[in-house]
Amino acid sequence: MTSIKLTDNIYWIGAEVHSEDLFEGIWPTPKGVTLNAYVVKGDKTAVIELVREWGGASLTLLQNLKELGIAPKDINYIILNHLEPDHTGFTYTLRKLAPNAEIVCTEKGAALVNGFYGINDKVRNVKSGDTLNLGQGKELVFAEIPNVHWPETMVSFEKSTGILFSSDAFGSFGSFRGSIFDDEQPTANQPYWEAEMLRYYANIVATFSPSVLKAIDALGGLDVKMIAPSHGLIWRGAPKAVVNKYIRYANYNKDFAEPEVCVVWGSMYGNTEVMLSAVVKGIAQTGVPVKVHRVPNENVSFILADAYKSAGLVIGCPTYEYAMFPPMKYLMDILVKKHIWYKKAGYFGSFGWSGGALKDFNELSKNMHWDILDPITFKGYPTAEDLAKGEQMGNAIAQQVKDIPSKIKDEDY
Template sequence: MQAIKLADGIHWVGANVHTEDLFEGIWPIPEGVALNAYTVQGDKTAVIELVREWGGAAMTFMKGLKALDIEPEDVDYIILNHLEPDHTGFTYMFRSIAPNATIVTTEKGEALVDGFYGITENVHTVATGDSLDLGQGKLLHFTEIPNVHWPETMVTYEEDSGILFSSDAFGSYGIHKGSIFDDEQPEAIKSYWEDQMLRYYANIVATFSSNVLSAIDKLSGVDIKMIAPSHGLIWRGSPGTVVKKYVRYANYSKELQEPEITIIWGSMYGNTETMLNAIIKGASEYDIPIHVHQVPNEDASFILRDVFKSAGLIIGCPTYEYGMFPPMKYVMELLKEKLMRFKKVGFFGSYGWSGGAKRDFDEISDRMKWDIEEPLLFKGYPSKEEVSKGEELGRSIAEKVKEIPSKIEGEDY
């Protein structure tokens, strides 16, 4: 998979990366990630996005150019929609072997090209409404979409083919399995891509959901026939599908979530775990999905995926010394950072002498616009009466969540 045609004169020259490294140094990618890069050839040649020297991606990218008989010195433009190093880590090296290439980016991108790579010569800035004519009918239009998810981000639209090169917008984790296109994916792995996309959004994009909706609105008048993001599938058969998915995900940051419950729990000696079982028993009386995650055993990346979409959230952990169980506090801080608000929430936990976990919970939750049930705190091992209250807490959250519609009104998924 070295060079794949998207349209006449337009090709994918990206790479699948299999690695045990963490994405952004934080998020596990056990299924890998695709680094998508593209070429557009008219009288002049443009490369849209690069790759990072990561898992052989730079070599694969160069092989893709070679398969198209493109020598580095023949590249006229390097279009950098987004300056995060997973897209641009190869910039300094590639520019050294493609000295004739003009880097095209936004004004804020220009500062980052200098900051990351020390490149100040032959950098051309563009803004919304600007265009670049490559000849032979290949005309590139640029639109800034700030904070999706960095402030310098833009998208590039090729007019003749109707392809939108969307940077991180509409992207996902995961590698291409057999084909890069959505309309060539077997039915059996569509759930794989749904999971990869939702986790990617929850980890990377969730904080900027309002900006995502603004960007989609800004692009609503563009005749998009294909969406080519920097990660994940190229949406050739049904580009509207991925737009609707991103609208849905962005609305999870509002009060438009799924009628599901995510339970996050941690226990030092089994006391909090005993109450967990009671809460699950109560919530299970209602026919709604329940996702259960234990900290620190499960990575926060997967926890965020389920919390993000769930209208119900129940958090259980003991007090550790004078505060919240540290692995849970880390997850709570991420929930705050990623703006996972507007949920029906329960909190429970065991304590010995101080009960400080609730204080930390209150400090974080005060900013989250959560509808919080009366916290269930117990000293040491829960009594039978307290266990009964745990079952009732599970029922109460589940009852509220079950009333929530399963789809955003007016949307077809």
């Protein structure tokens, strides 16, 4: 992809990546992901965020600079809002090509520049409110947004144009579908972006939801006209829309998830699967939407998105060596890590002689603020009585989530 003009003298110079390599080594990106980097030109030239070498991304960045007539040696500032290597992997090489460039980041960022790239010289530490005048009317002001997504994270705001370079905040998985801008997306692309954005949030940002809300408050005073995150769409037509989406997502792990139920199940020999049908039948009777996922067949990345979004969550899996079926234990670990909290929850599962999965379920869910209905365990194949209980459990969970108010609805955009 070539460079893209945001406004006069401000360009996107990043890369779209389509790779089998997992994002962060965990999350698949079958629809691609973008590493957004930018250049702001005044008398001085600043590059904001970089890329990592991934599917040719660093070569693309260099070609984009070349196309704009910018030689790396003429770069004055390399602004690193966030030091995670998806944005900074190219720092070491670019610094060799641009030996005069000063690296600009927070104090915590500087420690990471040293840690990852062994660079200590020409590193300028900035904090909230500090500015960098590039000349020709272009001036950047910085604001720290710790823990969105790492402790050192900041944003850069270009005052004259109102462009907020927001780093991981307001980002999304997915590659561009014809345009980098929100206001050039056909309506038909909306479900695509909603799914990619939610999955990005659930996979990468969910744990830090309180910090997201704090950052949104802290940035409230800026007259933002365009949001240019480091992954996904640039929000030019409706920057408020992406802020509202992030507020909605950040409230999913409080008490305002969507009135839907997510059922995750795993089974070795089909006994637990028989109960799954009863539970899903009970949910369906209420008209509440239900999403069903199987472990380990489906990747946790996608399951996580639905689990995070849904007010109801049911886990079904058998006992395996006195404990929970291992692929479900892995999923539960991730749910714990990502703060998939405040669910109307349930458990069902088959066992042979001793059980053990339920003990794990209780242990793993204990700090999750889940409101758990009576768990259902059964020896081998479920009896008709067991199945009736399963149907009731599904029905009861769906009834409870039916009227949960979402904090922010799409129509508030």
